[in-house]
Amino acid sequence: GQNIDQPTEMTATEGAIVQINCTYQTSGFNGLFWYQQHAGEAPTFLSYNVLDGLEEKGRFSSFLSRSKGYSYLLLKELQLKDSASYVCAVRGLTTDSWGKLQFGAGTQVVVTP
Amino acid sequence: EAGVAQSPRYKIIEKRQSVAFWCNPISGHATLYWYQQILGQGPKLLIQFQNNGVVDDSQLPKDRFSAERLKGVDSTLKIQPAKLEDSAVYLCASSPGGGAAKTQYFGPGTRLLVL
Numbered sequence: 001g002q003n004i005d006q007p008t009e010m011t012a013t014e015g016a017i018v019q020i021n022c023t024y025q026t027s028g029f030n031g032l033f034w035y036q037q038h039a040g041e042a043p044t045f046l047s048y049n050v051l052d053g054l055e056e057k058g059r060f061s062s063f064l065s066r067s068k069g070y071s072y073l074l075l076k077e078l079q080l081k082d083s084a085s086y087v088c089a090v091r092g093l094t095t096d097s098w099g100k101l102q103f104g105a106g107t108q109v110v111v112t113p
Numbered sequence: 114e115a116g117v118a119q120s121p122r123y124k125i126i127e128k129r130q131s132v133a134f135w136c137n138p139i140s141g142h143a144t145l146y147w148y149q150q151i152l153g154q155g156p157k158l159l160i161q162f163q164n165n166g167v168v169d170d171s172q173l174p175k176d177r178f179s180a181e182r183l184k185g186v187d188s189t190l191k192i193q194p195a196k197l198e199d200s201a202v203y204l205c206a207s208s209p210g211g212g213a214a215k216t217q218y219f220g221p222g223t224r225l226l227v228l
Contacts, residue, residue: 042219043204106155
């Protein structure tokens, strides 16, 4: 099985940087995903890491260390619209090609003016 | 391209009643997922289809939940009878499937309230 831990809530100021950590324990690993979920809406895909290192995509970056079972999502130049829940999800290593995602509970980021 | 469609968007029922949700995935996506998301938690996979076959239904409460994808496209999820603890958002997602599938695309969800 998989255990995924991330902080419940973080608050930051507009224009600042916030780092959301995610730790996981899994019997097999086949990729880590970050999703953004605004209140009352469906999750939308932000990033995907399967190898160690940093993936950068505009204001958002995601880092993975497989040996440490650790990832973070970095949000730069925060905007008010970035207030949302950020959910870490791990894909297990299954016998088929379409590995199941296990989701964390999400980190609620509140961006204040 | 059109996204994942779900209906209804909202449903209120009384406990012990039945309810059904419908999902139309992105065209060409072979893999379809149903998730349950309880308030304050991440989505939990209920069932995964590959075309019209079930890949994983290990977390589906089969005494009351059922799902089908008869023609390998649309899918329905049914709860019969509903319990208070079934109040949640039911999300449908799809992906192209195969090793190249890097993400799942989610529909807007159906918000169920059981009274």
